[in-house]
Amino acid sequence: MAATSFIRSLAKAELHLHLEGSITPATLLELRERQGKPGTLAEVECLYRYGDFIGFLMAFKAVTEDLHDADDYELITYRLLEQLKRENVLHAEVYVSVGVCLWRKQDFFSIFEGLERGRKRGEQDFGVSLLWIFDAVRQFGPGRAQEVFEIAASLRHRKVVGVGIGGDEQKAPPELFRAAYAYAAGQGLRLTAHAGENAGAESIWGALNLGVERIGHALTAYHDPELVEELAKRQIPVEACLTSNLRTGCCARIADHPLRQYFDQGLMLTLNTDDPGMFHTSLTAEYQLAQTQFAFSNEHLRELARNSFEASFLGAESKLQFLNLLDAVPLRNSN
Numbered sequence: 182m183a184a185t186s187f188i189r190s191l192a193k194a195e196l197h198l199h200l201e202g203s204i205t206p207a208t209l210l211e212l213r214e215r216q217g218k219p220g221t222l223a224e225v226e227c228l229y230r231y232g233d234f235i236g237f238l239m240a241f242k243a244v245t246e247d248l249h250d251a252d253d254y255e256l257i258t259y260r261l262l263e264q265l266k267r268e269n270v271l272h273a274e275v276y277v278s279v280g281v282c283l284w285r286k287q288d289f290f291s292i293f294e295g296l297e298r299g300r301k302r303g304e305q306d307f308g309v310s311l312l313w314i315f316d317a318v319r320q321f322g323p324g325r326a327q328e329v330f331e332i333a334a335s336l337r338h339r340k341v342v343g344v345g346i347g348g349d350e351q352k353a354p355p356e357l358f359r360a361a362y363a364y365a366a367g368q369g370l371r372l373t374a375h376a377g378e379n380a381g382a383e384s385i386w387g388a389l390n391l392g393v394e395r396i397g398h399a400l401t402a403y404h405d406p407e408l409v410e411e412l413a414k415r416q417i418p419v420e421a422c423l424t425s426n427l428r429t430g431c432c433a434r435i436a437d438h439p440l441r442q443y444f445d446q447g448l449m450l451t452l453n454t455d456d457p458g459m460f461h462t463s464l465t466a467e468y469q470l471a472q473t474q475f476a477f478s479n480e481h482l483r484e485l486a487r488n489s490f491e492a493s494f495l496g497a498e499s500k501l502q503f504l505n506l507l508d509a510v511p512l513r514n515s516n
């Protein structure tokens with residue numbers, strides 16, 4: 182379903198977005214052609230099919246295997262900003278799977294130059310602001326996460342704002358990463374974590390105990406009313422990703438998703454795409470889904486958009502500038 186003009190014109194920020202997961206099949210084909218690997222779109226699209234969460238993690242890894250050098254990373258960053266402009270996403274905080282780069286023994290500092298070239302060109306051409314969040318793969322263990330966080334700390338002066346952990350929660354609970362998070366906090370990095378995506382509420386409690394400032398997904402929080410109360414009381418931003426949860430099978434049916442329940446219980450909710458290229462979604466599609474499936478009014482959606490700026494890691498002045506743009510769109514523009 183096409184998004185309404187209100188949703189399209191609403192100024193939005195996106196806070197849970199993986200650069201590698203934003204690669205569309207067409208761009209992946211282009212990356213392969215650059216490597217002299219002939220192929221068809223149909224072949225590439227096969228990579229984007231999987232049956233469950235672990236299958237999705239494998240597909241994500243397979244997509245990263247076509248990223249070779251700084252130029253590849255520059256291209257996908259630029260394409261992402263181009264896409265965000267179309268969605269009227271004015272600011273994005275973008276995960277880079279630095280853990281995967283290190284595992285593949287890539288020279289990350291060289292890759293980072295490509296990322297920054299893409300960001301600067303994209304910001305200039307599309308006016309979209311971007312901050313980086315470096316993501317560690319939790320099943321690679323706390324030592325690897327520490328390496329990722331140290332690289333993040335060394336690039337803090339270059340738009341790297343925070344760190345996170347993603348991957349298979351069941352293989353590596355948050356408690357393992359206490360020292361790495363304490364280190365990152367000490368370096369002035371902002372803290373996020375995927376939690377309650379493919380594990381229960383205890384994983385979200387664990388993330389809170391690490392001092393994280395935003396929770397990625399929190400899909401399973403509703404099993405624990407005390408936790409929901411805590412998230413509401415502390416106004417911990419939740420990065421909800423509707424289509425992602427359905428596509429990975431973490432949520433069986435859209436009707437089972439706790440999005441509306443969280444909103445009604447006063448949680449600070451934001452809407453996100455997670456991996457728009459891999460899930461064939463966009464941020465406007467996620468807003469539309471919230472309206473169609475969960476009866477969010479335009480006023481509610483504006484509140485979610487407001488949350489996306491408030492919960493960002495931008496400075497106070499930048500937040501205010503974006504919020505003024507958000508308030509400029511009339512509420513009654515609904516089709």
Ligand SMILES: [Zn+2]
Pocket residue numbers: 197199347375397455
């Ligand atoms: Zn994610």
